[in-house]
Amino acid sequence: MTASSISELLYHSRLPVCVFQNGYCKYANPLMEVITGYNVDLLRQISFINTLINQEDRLDVEENIARIESGIDYHSECEFRLFNRQGMVLYIKAFFSLTELDENPAVLAQLLDITEQRLAGEALMVNAKKYSELxxxxxxxxxxxxxxxxxxxxxxxxxxxxxxxxxxxxxxxxxxxxxxxxxxxxxxxxxxxxxxxxxxxxxxxxxxxxxxxxxxxxxxxxxxxxxxxxxxxxxxxxxxxITERKLSEEETRLQKAYFQQIFESSPMGIVMLNSENRVIQVNHSFEAVFQYSNEELKGKYLHHYIVPDIYLEERFEHEPTALQGTIAQQEMVRKRKDGSLLHVDAVRYPIIFDDRQVGTYVIYRDITFQRQVEDQLKASEARCRELNDSLPEVIFEIDLHGNLLYVNRNALTFFNSTREEFEKGINVLDFIVPEDRDRVRKNMFRILNGEKIGENEYTAQRRDGSTFQIAIHSSLIIKDNKTAGLRGILIDITERKKIEERLKTLSLCDSLTGLYNRTYFEHELQRCERICPYPLSIIVCDVDGLKFVNDTLGHDRGDALLLAVAGVLKQSLRECDTVARIGGDEFAALLPNCNCSSVEKICERIRKTVEGYNAAHPELPLSISTGAATGEASRIRDLYREADNNMYREKLHQSKSARSSIVQTLMNALKERDFITEGHADRLQDLVVGLGKLIGLPEHKITDLRLFAQFHDIGKVGIPDRILFKPGPLTSEEFKEMQRHTEIGHRIAQSAPDLAPIADWILKHHEWWDGRGYPLGLKGKEIPLECRILAVADAYDSMTSDRPYRRAMSHETATMEIKRCAGSQFEPQLVLRFLQIFNMY
Structure with missing residues (x-):
């Protein structure tokens, strides 16, 4: 082909076209000037391949041209990146074919600009990657x-x-x-x-x-x-x-069912009222007594239904005390749905939730029958005795000295005695425990002097020594216009007292420590303000580091600390003092008749008791900040604030040291136990240091690697020993619990200045190269280099060391397993460098 025919061909081509011979562009059409930015003369003077084509693509282009020129191939194509004169990178697809120039072989190249297609393809790949990650x-x-x-x-x-x-x-x-x-x-x-x-x-x-x-x-x-x-x-x-949610729902359902069973099975009528005194629910006994169904009363004001019109004002007499968080009791007359009246003994209890009253319970005991019995006794002694023997309660009569003159038949069963024993002569005090007898005598004296004292509660005892709670309601026996003794009804209130005690405990005591709660403490503050003698002292205590313990070791360990604090305070304070848990980690105590010197001695005794506790329980030290104040009871609120301020001043001084002490204890525990295998930390330090030096880490990084190798598993102090030292494989639940040690260790390290630089590594040291690790599912170089180094070294030492559930592997077996996991668990390049360590020795 002649030069003129080639020029004619190139000029009319719709693609950039050029002819190569001996590595240089001999001819080029105008479109080549457009795509390269060089005119035709310059294109002939420069080395097209070395000047315009990306270095990584040159060899491929040269090989294609050489194969065409040598006659091996007649046609070929390839893609390469071209740098035009303006510095822009273009993606080119070239089509090469054999031609002839001046009777010598040459290569005809037609160029197609595919830059837009390539960029669009890369964008699609990026979007696909983002979608996959999401x-x-x-x-x-x-x-x-x-x-x-x-x-x-x-x-x-x-x-x-x-x-x-x-x-x-x-x-x-x-x-x-x-x-x-x-x-x-x-x-x-x-x-x-x-x-x-x-x-x-x-x-x-x-x-x-x-x-x-x-x-x-x-x-x-x-x-x-x-x-x-x-x-x-x-x-x-x-x-x-939603496993956790389902478990929570089931627990709530069971608790509700348990409460409902107690509520509905009570022999006494119970009504639950909201803060507006509207009915929330009534039990079956209430429905039976008052003849109203739960549906009829729900959401209504109870007094509109059961309070007779003549007693409407009386209904308010017991409500103020109940609304102030205290228990109120009163006998009253109420009416049934059919209009008939009945006498009831009503006890009203506050419902406390989150230290505030949200409603009340009222327990009604129908005492109509007892009242009728009392009236009948006045009318006919004989008839009353016949009737008394049919009653489930004990009916009795005593003389002025307390000797029993008469008891009904039920008394024999009640006190586990025989009729003969009663007939021989028994004093009523024989059935009362010694500590209540003086109170019984005083009440008898009050009644004999004409005072109406209503129902009184005592502890009774049977012949066999067993005791139970009773309530006695007595009245005078008048003969010949003279007082001859007392008659009354004795009722077993054991079940009622259990219900009362249960409700009282729920409303006034802390369920965890058994100490009084804030509601009771506030009540005592008010009482002491009125009647407590001078001097009065207040101690306020706060548990240092409780939130840290809860966050790192779990709430079980935090609860154990709170129980320990309760034990320390009860051991250190006097019997006459009142101690309460008034907040999550706060406790307070009221000390009547206690001056400044005495309260200082008690605070010192608390500190000594804490030291004794820590000596006996070094695994988790206890730290309490205390503050005290002494003064007159009339300024008790000021005393409380002063004690609270003193406590916070002490807490500012020792809260950091308390947390450091806990962290140091955990660090010492890790050193002493050297989890799973003896010397693991020391061997691991040698391996990670060797690998770190081999890949050229600076000395300060090597120092951090040593610390990381020693404390990477510090979070395992929060894992139960039953899991940590289990001789066999872990269950899925146990493995989930074990996985928590990275997050626990992370929180511990963040709280320890010495470990803070490696806290992030501790969190991520179980991540896998392929993203199947935990806790974050990181992969590749998202994982810190130090964690990738430790992963290989830790796996090798674990496999070549004895475990509770298997014997150690040989070096050869362990290295084969590490090679197998390269690319999945471990970074492939680090695996190769790690294996070089052993070839060096």
């Missing part, structure tokens, strides 16, 4: 299910990492299953209707159970959405594990 990093398990044309389930298309972890399957195992095989039988039976709902509405939400590979049923909340992917119907199913 798909696999969400908290919920997600699967994609393809539907057939008629809307039936066809196959699983994809499953994210969370789904695989939750169910225990690999991704390939899930994709090999047939939908809906990973759900329970009930959900499978509803699959057709569920899919119909999705197809009709585009989405649906329901609860179901997923079946893990182990067979375990996992409760989940499922949200499904229909969309189209490449003209295929696809359902995105998102499943959230």
């Amino acid at each position: 798909f696999h990093n969400v908290n919920d398990a997600i699967v994609l299910i393809e539907l057939t044309e008629d809307g039936a389930l066809k196959r699983y298309l994809e499953a994210n990492d969370v789904c695989c972890q939750m169910l225990g399957y690999t991704r390939d195992e899930i994709l090999a299953l047939t939908p809906p095989s990973i759900t329970d039988d009930e959900t499978k039976s509803k699959a057709v209707s569920i899919i119909e709902d999705i197809v009709e509405n585009g989405k649906t939400r329901y609860e179901a159970y997923c079946i893990a590979k182990s067979g375990m049923k996992i409760p989940v909340e499922i949200s499904s959405h229909l969309f189209y992917l490449n003209d295929k119907k696809v359902v995105l199913v998102s499943a959230r594990d």
Whole structure:
């Protein structure tokens, strides 16, 4: 081909075209000037390949041209990056073919600019990567299910990492299953209707159970959405594990059922009122006594139904004290639905929630029958005795000295005695415990002198020494216009006292420590302000580091500290002092008749008791900040504030040292136990230092690596020994508990200045190169280099050391396993460098 014919061909081409011979551009058309930025003359003078083509692509281009020039190939094509004169990078697709110039072989090159296509392709790859990261990093398990044309389930298309972890399957195992095989039988039976709902509405939400590979049923909340992917119907199913919520709901249901059982089984009528005194609920006994159903009274004011008109004002007499958080008791007349009247003994208890009163309980005991019995006794002694023998209560009469003149038949069973024993002569005090006898004598004297004292409670005792609670209501016996003795009714109130005590404990005591709560303490403050003699002292205490212990070691350990504080305070204070838990980590004590010198001695005694406790329990030290104040009871609120301020001043001085002491204790525990195997930390330090030096880490990084190797497992101080030293494989639940040690260690390290630089590494030292580690699911170089170094060294030392559940592997076996896991658990390059350590010795 002649030069003129080549020029004619190049000029009319619609693509940039040039002719190469001996590595240089001999001819080029105008479009080559456009794409390269060089005119034709310059293109002939420069080395086209070395000047314009990316260095990484030159060899491929040279080889293609050489094969054409040598006659090996007649046609070829390749892609390369071209730098134009303006410095822009263009993606070019070249089509080479053999030609002839001046009777010598040459190469004809036609260039196609594919820059836009390549950039669009790269953008698609970036979007695909973002979608994959989002798909696999969400908290919920997600699967994609393809539907057939008629809307039936066809196959699983994809499953994210969370789904695989939750169910225990690999991704390939899930994709090999047939939908809906990973759900329970009930959900499978509803699959057709569920899919119909999705197809009709585009989405649906329901609860179901997923079946893990182990067979375990996992409760989940499922949200499904229909969309189209490449003209295929696809359902995105998102499943959230609701196991904890289900357990919480079940616990709440059981507690409610337990309360309801106690409420409904009570022999006494009980009504629950809200803060506005409207009825929330009444029990069966209440319905039986007053003839109103729960539905009739719910949401209504109770006094509109059961208070006779003539007693409407009386209903308010006991309410003020109940609304102030105290217990109120009163005998009164009430009416039934049919209009008949009855006498009741009503006890009103406050309902306290979060240190505030949200309502009240009222317990009604129908005493109508007892009142009628008292009236009948006045009318006919004989008739009353016959009637008394049929009563479940004890009816008695005594003379002026307390000797029993008469008891009904039930008294024999009541006191486990015989009729002969009663007839021989028994004093009523014989059935009362010694500590209550003086009070019985005083009350008898009051009644004999004409005072009406109503019902009184005592502790009674039987012949066999057993005791029980009783209530006695007595009245005078008048003969010949003279007082001859007393008669009355004795009632076993054991069950009532149990209910009262249970309600009192719930309203006035702290359920964890058994100490009084803030409600009771506030009541005592008011009482002391009125009657407490001078001097009065107040001590306020705060548990240092409690939140830190709760966050790192769990609330069980925090509760144990609170119980220890309660024990220290009870041991250090006097019997006459009142101690209460008034907040989460705050305690307070009222000390009557206690001056400044005495309260200082008591505070010192608290400190000594804490020291004794810490000596006996070095595994978790106790630290208490205390503040005290002494003064007159009339300024008790000022005293409390002063004691509280003193406590906070002390807390500012020692809170940091308390937390440091706890952390230091945990660090010492780690050193002493050297978890799992003797010398693990020391060997691990040598391995990570060797690998760190081999890859050229600076000396300050090597120092941090030593510290990291020594304390990477400090979080295991918060893992129970039954899991930590279990001789066999862990269950899935135990493994989840073990995984918490990274987060526990992270929190501990953040609180220790010496460990703070490695806190982030402690959190991430169980992450895997492929993203299947924990707790964050990081992968690749998202994982800190120090964690990747430790992962290889820790795995090697673990495999070559004895464990409670297996013997140590040989060096060869361990290194083969590390090679196998390169690219999944470990960074491949670090594995190669790690194995070089052993080749150096």
